[in-house]
Amino acid sequence: MQLPSFKEVYSGLISTSSISSTDPSWDEGNAQVIEKLATWLKDVGFEVEVTEVEAGKQNLVAKKGSGEGGLLLAGHSDTVPFDEGRWNFDPHALTEADNRFYGLGTADMKGYFAFIIEAVKKVDWSKQTKPLYVLATCDEETTMLGARHFTQNAPFKPDYCIIGEPTSLVPIRGHKGHVANAIRITGKSGHSSDPSLGVNAIEIMHEVMFALMQLRDKLIKEYHHPGFAIPNPTMNLGHIHGGDSPNRICGCCELHYDVRPLPGISLDGLDNMLRGALKEVEAKWPGRVKVVPLHEAIPGFECQHDHPFIGGVEDICGTDSQTVNYCTEAPFLQELCPTLVLGPGSIDQAHQPDEFLAFEFIDPTINILSKAMYKYCF
Numbered sequence: 001m002q003l004p005s006f007k008e009v010y011s012g013l014i015s016t017s018s019i020s021s022t023d024p025s026w027d028e029g030n031a032q033v034i035e036k037l038a039t040w041l042k043d044v045g046f047e048v049e050v051t052e053v054e055a056g057k058q059n060l061v062a063k064k065g066s067g068e069g070g071l072l073l074a075g076h077s078d079t080v081p082f083d084e085g086r087w088n089f090d091p092h093a094l095t096e097a098d099n100r101f102y103g104l105g106t107a108d109m110k111g112y113f114a115f116i117i118e119a120v121k122k123v124d125w126s127k128q129t130k131p132l133y134v135l136a137t138c139d140e141e142t143t144m145l146g147a148r149h150f151t152q153n154a155p156f157k158p159d160y161c162i163i164g165e166p167t168s169l170v171p172i173r174g175h176k177g178h179v180a181n182a183i184r185i186t187g188k189s190g191h192s193s194d195p196s197l198g199v200n201a202i203e204i205m206h207e208v209m210f211a212l213m214q215l216r217d218k219l220i221k222e223y224h225h226p227g228f229a230i231p232n233p234t235m236n237l238g239h240i241h242g243g244d245s246p247n248r249i250c251g252c253c254e255l256h257y258d259v260r261p262l263p264g265i266s267l268d269g270l271d272n273m274l275r276g277a278l279k280e281v282e283a284k285w286p287g288r289v290k291v292v293p294l295h296e297a298i299p300g301f302e303c304q305h306d307h308p309f310i311g312g313v314e315d316i317c318g319t320d321s322q323t324v325n326y327c328t329e330a331p332f333l334q335e336l337c338p339t340l341v342l343g344p345g346s347i348d349q350a351h352q353p354d355e356f357l358a359f360e361f362i363d364p365t366i367n368i369l370s371k372a373m374y375k376y377c378f
Contacts, residue, residue: 029056076140107345164343189251198249
């Protein structure tokens with residue numbers, strides 16, 4: 001049997017659209033790309049199991065070898081939507097130009113599975129003692145549905161996990177979490193000539209924003225992690241809209257904000273701090289202040305700083321591990337085993353028009369994955 005080439009797998013992944021989005025007009029599911037990936041993994045000796053998590057949303061788990069422990073290589077099979085009209089290349093085709101692969105998912109991160117398959121082909125598996133697993137999840141770009149489902153139902157416990165997000169082949173040992181909420185104020189509209197006729201939602205939101213900025217300062221004062229370039233939790237007031245006319249009392253106002261908590265800050269604790277910050281405003285304006293999550297919160301992540309897995313992967317890569325501010329599936333997979341984030345391509349290319357992966361990452365990535373397989377499966 002002739003095994004598929006690296007480029008054939010890469011091209012097949014990119015040309016099979018698997019956009020996930022909270023906007024139903026964009027959301028596609030990932031069943032077709034999972035079907036292709038399952039075939040290729042079987043071709044190189046994996047046992048493959050596909051689980052439907054929701055209609056059209058699938059997780060794939062593949063296993064090569066037997067025994068306990070072993071190494072899990074994980075990644076997500078979905079992509080974000082793309083900016084129509086802003087791409088110079090077809091986002092759903094693998095295009096070679098300027099020593100780069102262009103296409104949606106080349107860096108973030110469907111292309112990673114082509115590297116795994118190519119590395120597997122280059123390893124002599126005759127003396128394997130521990131299993132190699134591959135996990136491909138759904139909906140990382142929206143709800144982390146696939147990673148949450150896998151962690152809650154994992155049929156095995158690997159020794160270690162590497163998630164192949166684009167890190168420019170630098171091991172990532174920790175990142176902040178992400179909490180995004182909408183605060184909705186319901187006032188009472190009326191004619192602006194008589195303020196007593198209504199309740200101005202913008203004025204209540206002013207009080208809410210003051211309370212949030214006090215909470216922001218409290219987070220900066222009380223929480224510090226020297227391992228991050230920005231060593232404190234951050235809060236961003238990112239979107240606000242209220243009212244419709246200068247001569248009407250504003251009846252509705254909505255604010256969207258996010259918090260990036262450090263590892264170790266519990267999501268429940270953060271929610272309690274928010275409720276505490278808004279307690280006085282809510283008491284003053286009963287029934288008029290509502291907090292609604294914009295997505296399910298993602299906790300911060302950190303692999304135990306002195307764990308030998310960090311040193312082992314640093315040795316393989318020839319570079320020190322770092323921390324980052326963006327989010328991955330790591331806090332969920334870390335519940336199973338020590339986890340690092342490490343993959344080809346730059347995070348700067350993620351979610352951008354003309355997303356690409358530079359050819360300079362190809363050979364080093366295959367080499368690193370092969371070494372990881374030998375180190376943790378033999």
